[in-house]
Amino acid sequence: EAGVVQSPRYKIIEKKQPVAFWCNPISGHNTLYWYRQNLGQGPELLIRYENEEAVDDSQLPKDRFSAERLKGVDSTLKIQPAELGDSAVYLCASSSGGTSRETQYFGPGTRLLVL
Amino acid sequence: AQTVTQSQPEMSVQEAETVTLSCTYDTSESDYYLFWYKQPPSRQMILVIRQEAYKQQNATENRFSVNFQKAAKSFSLKISDSQLGDAAMYFCAYKLTQGGSEKLVFGKGTKLTVNP
16 A cells, blocks of 8 residues: 655745645545644644545644645645745645544655745 | 653664653543654654553554553653664654544654664
8 A cells, every 4th residue: 555645855945935745645545634844843733634624724824825635635735935934844644534543644744945 | 732742852772772762741631542653864754653542551563662651641662672773753642532633742752873
């Protein structure tokens, strides 16, 4: 079974430029999460999707961040415009329903550097 | 709000020896999950072990085991027969069983070095 796929793995951009990250969850996983991991910290949740519905986006900076999950499968996280403080690793995770719901499986992440 | 504290920023262990990583958490809930994740330099977050709070028996996965002390809100990870491949950042995480935001709350991590 393929794991969570993310692209790109690395991205370097100038501040004020837009950037987008893509995530393909494990097949059959209805729940998708985007986390941000700052250097030396644990990941922090940005947004959670149940199928195509964003059910928890309280930590998403909505002035510059947006996300979508069309058709309840792949998801895209966008930043526009990027700021220096957005440099971090962006992790995507997914989980299934039922008794395995509590276990989240993570992708390799996208490391963003804003110059 | 739930918080997770890992008081050891760095730990080291000799190959084949045993090491214990500490984790404490703060919650007013009685039903929740606890996890240990491993993050090697490749940055892929890998689940090591999980514990349901309602279970008194400590979880084990091969060389990995936990010491879950619910009253003390402590959840330590023991790695036996340490191997070079165990070197990584280890994160302790908490999640409510039902309701809430379903998010994982992570500690700041412990960097484990395994010396040959």
